[in-house]
Amino acid sequence: MVDITINDVAERAGVSIRTVSRVLNRSTKVNALTRERVEEAIAALGFRPSARARGLATGRSFLIGMVHNDQNALVLDAVQRGMVHEATRRGYEIVIHPAPASHQGPVENVLDFVGRSRVDGVVVLSPVSTVAGLPEALAAADVPAIALSPTPLTGFAGFLVSNERAGAADVARHLVGLGHRRIALVSGPSSARSAQERRAGFVAALMEAGCGLIGEVEGDYGFASGVAAAERLLTLDPMPTAIFAANDIMAAGVLKAAAARGIAVPQDLSVVGFDGSVLAQMLTPALTTVHRPLGEMAQLATAWLINMIEDMPTETELHRTLTLVPGESSGPAPRG
DSSP states (O other): OOOOOHHHHHHHHTSOHHHHHHHHTTOTTSOHHHHHHHHHHHHHHTOOOOHHHHHHHHSOOOEEEEEEOOOOHHHHHHHHHHHHHHHHHTTOEEEEEEOOSSSSOHHHHHHHHHHHHTOSEEEEOTTGGGSTTHHHHHHHTTOOEEEEESSOOSSSSEEEEEOHHHHHHHHHHHHHHTTOOSEEEEEOOTTSHHHHHHHHHHHHHHHHTTOOEEEEEEOOSSHHHHHHHHHHHTTSSSOOSEEEESSHHHHHHHHHHHHHTTOOTTTTOEEEOSBOOTHHHHSSSOOBEEEOOHHHHHHHHHHHHHHHHTTOOOOSEEEEOOEEEOOSSOOOOOOO
C-alpha cells in the first residue's frame, strides 16, 4: 500500500503544501472555498497527517489528558468513549491518568502527569475536579483544563455540571408518587461531592413531601457495599418498601440481597439507582435509574478543550439536566 503524503493532497487540491498545512492546523488564513477543497482531497485520499510532524510544526503534542479517580468502570467507559470520539475526529489522542482525589499530593500528582506526558490540556473528572487548588495550579502552569462536576466550580477554563441534586430529587418524587412512605437510602461515600449532592436532593424532596428516611447506610459506590447495606436495611422492622441506591452498581447489590431473602422486586420492594449506565438494562428486573449523559458531556468537554488549545471561541459553563428513566424495578408500594 502506497503512503499518502501531504504532497499528494496539495496536488489533488491544486494548492501549495503550505496551504494544506494551514488547513490541517486550522489556520484562519485559509478562505472557506480553499479549505473545503483541501478537506475534500484529504477525505478522498484517506490522508492521515503525522502527529509528530504536526507537533513539530505547531509546538503541540496533540495529546489530551483524562484525569480521574473513579473506580466505576461503567462511568469511565462512557467518558472515555465520548472523549475518544471527539479527539480522534480532531486529530488528537487521549492519555488516561488515575490521580488521587483525597490523599496527600493530588495537585502535585496531576502537575507531574502533565509535565511527563506533555499533554496540551486536560479534562478532569469528579472527584479530582473538586480538589482545592488544582484549577489554580493548572492555570498557573498554562494548562487548559475543563472539569466535569456535580456542582459549579471556579478556577477552571470551563466546566460542565450534571445537576445530580435535582436528579436525586426526582427519584424521591417518583417513589412518593408510587405511594411509598417507608423509604431507605444507600448513600455514596460522604467524602464525595457527588454523594453529598445526591443525598441532599433526595432527602430534601422527601421532606417536601412530608416523608423522611426510615434507614440509611453509607456505601462506597461498589457492588459489595450495596449488598451489605441492603442486608442491614432489609432487617428493619417494618422493612422499607423502597430503597434508593446512589449509583447503579450499589443498586445491583440491593437487588442481589433482596433476591437472596426471597423479596420480590418491585412487588415487595422498589429499587432505584443512579447513573443510567448500561448495567441498568442488564439487570433483572431492569433498573429504574437516573441517566447522566456522560458520553455526550465528555465529547462536549473534549471539543471545548481542543477549541481552547487552538485559540477558537468556546463556552465556559454548561449545566445538564438529568433524566429519571423508569424501569421494572420500581412499582406501587405494597399494601399493609
